Amino acid sequence: MGFNFFVQSNIRFGRGVSEELPQIICGYGMKNVMVVYDQGVKAAGISEKVLEQVNKAGVKVTIFDKVIPNPTNEIVEEAAVIAKKAEIDGFVAVGGGSSIDLAKAINVLMTNPGSIGQYGGVGMVKNPVLPLIAIPTTAGTSSEITNVSALIDTEKVIKYVVIDNNITPSDVIADPEFTVTMPASVTAATGMDAITHAVESYISNMATPLSEYNSLKGLQIIYNNLSKAVKNGNDMDAREQMMLGCIITGFAFSNANLGLVHAIAHTLSAHFKLAHGMANATVLPYVMEFNAESCPEKMVELAKAIGLATSGNIHSDKYLLSKELLKLTKDLEIKTLSEQGIKEEDLEMLAGDVLHEPVLNFNPRQNVTKENVMDILRKAF
Structure with missing residues (x-):
């Protein structure tokens, strides 16, 4: 019998663990952080709580709150331009699978050339990416600990996946209190x-x-x-x-x-x-x-x-x-x-x-x- 089994993320689990976010950010020595979330997370008041913790780390914050369900190549490219201009050196993704998958995809383009579409498939991301702290607000996608980013190619009209161990979030803050606002x-x-x-x-x-x-x-x-x-x-x-x-x-x-x-x-x-x-x-x-x-x-x-x-x-x-x-x-x-x-x-x-x-x-x-x-x-x- 022989097989491989990959697990990477450092997981902090439990009610109130979101308060450990500043410590994680400082541990990586981040200076410019992009926080990625959607309007639903904002409306629920979760982004405000997360940003409060991010600010405690004393870093410069860039917000990308244009996450859409089933993120597209275009939204990835748009966010990547903003992240590069801001010289982002770490990410905090807050939300369900769409927010976390989008952050993974943006992260790919921070250290790898070309457009996101060329990384579809298995094992295509050659260069290591930046630290990504995933904070799930749903209990379903598991995107916070997987090596998968699911995206829509609007030209080909297909949903495709980038699968690579490099893109797995480095850290997970799994705080069930953030799931209470889910309808x-x-x-x-x-x-x-x-x-x-x-x-x-x-x-x-x-x-x-x-x-x-x-x-x-x-x-x-x-x-x-x-x-x-x-x-x-x-x-x-x-x-x-x-x-x-x-x-x-x-x-x-x-x-x-x-x-x-x-x-x-x-x-x-x-x-x-x-x-x-x-x-x-x-x-x-x-x-x-x-x-x-x-x-x-x-x-x-x-x-x-x-x-x-x-x-x-x-x-x-x-x-x-x-x-x-x-x-x-x-x-x-x-x-x-x-x-x-x-x-x-x-x-x-x-x-x-x-x-x-x-x-x-x-x-x-x-x-x-x-x-x-x-x-x-x-x-x-």
């Missing part, structure tokens, strides 16, 4: 994103014993706490557990990769700007049903991990997970594709584009056809 719908969607990461990484054809352990543990924690966090956003124990489960799951999928759910979600986001977590959640049950025949034993293990009663008949037990995920999405009021604005005539185009997604290489069921994807999309419609 129930966002809590649900981001939580389902984390569940997707757990199950897809577990059945990935690149899974290893270490990634599988983290997949299962992360799934258990998230499944047991997601509904609690959605029903009562002030349940700090549930919020804390959701953030913990998200980090654990991130260790899994950043090493084992993902599959068909993400291939479909990337395509939906590229064409229709669907929120990533919602796109994943909408198709997750149907993709797990589709994949069940290729990895029945693993589907049963996932079902057992969340306490589902198995019968001992693998032919029926392999579908327990997909049925439970469908029930969960309905309980959490996850929208169907049609409710998210997708039209029936869009499905064939989407299905064709899904087949070009590189992440399909890691799906346990290979040789996915256009008709396979069409069938999944119809069920999710």
Whole structure:
């Protein structure tokens, strides 16, 4: 047996750990810091709290608050110009996956030549980047500890990923108090994103014993706490557990990769700007049903991990997970594709584009056809 398992970030976890931010900044000797966040983080008052801590470090601060959902090449390039002009020597990213992914991408261009589009793929970032402190405000994307930045190429109309160990945030401040302001719908969607990461990484054809352990543990924690966090956003124990489960799951999928759910979600986001977590959640049950025949034993293990009663008949037990995920999405009021604005005539185009997604290489069921994807999309419609 032989495998690689990569973990890099220095993680500070718990309520109130945001107060350690000045110490981290000073530890790197930063002088010019760019703080990256979106308008939602600003409206929630979180950016003000973070900036208060950044200012305690006595550094010059440049704010980039134009983060958009599913950040594009253009927004990366715009922010990179500002960062270079300000001679930024470190980043603080505050928010969900979009803010942290954007900061990772800007960071690439600080020490590597050319445009961000040329770094799509695996292992393309040759030069080390600047320190990046990630402060997540959601519990779902795991971007704070992964080596992935997901971006939209508006010219090619695709969502692509930069995957490189160099871009993993150097430090993480995981303070569950920053997730309390999330609306129930966002809590649900981001939580389902984390569940997707757990199950897809577990059945990935690149899974290893270490990634599988983290997949299962992360799934258990998230499944047991997601509904609690959605029903009562002030349940700090549930919020804390959701953030913990998200980090654990991130260790899994950043090493084992993902599959068909993400291939479909990337395509939906590229064409229709669907929120990533919602796109994943909408198709997750149907993709797990589709994949069940290729990895029945693993589907049963996932079902057992969340306490589902198995019968001992693998032919029926392999579908327990997909049925439970469908029930969960309905309980959490996850929208169907049609409710998210997708039209029936869009499905064939989407299905064709899904087949070009590189992440399909890691799906346990290979040789996915256009008709396979069409069938999944119809069920999710």
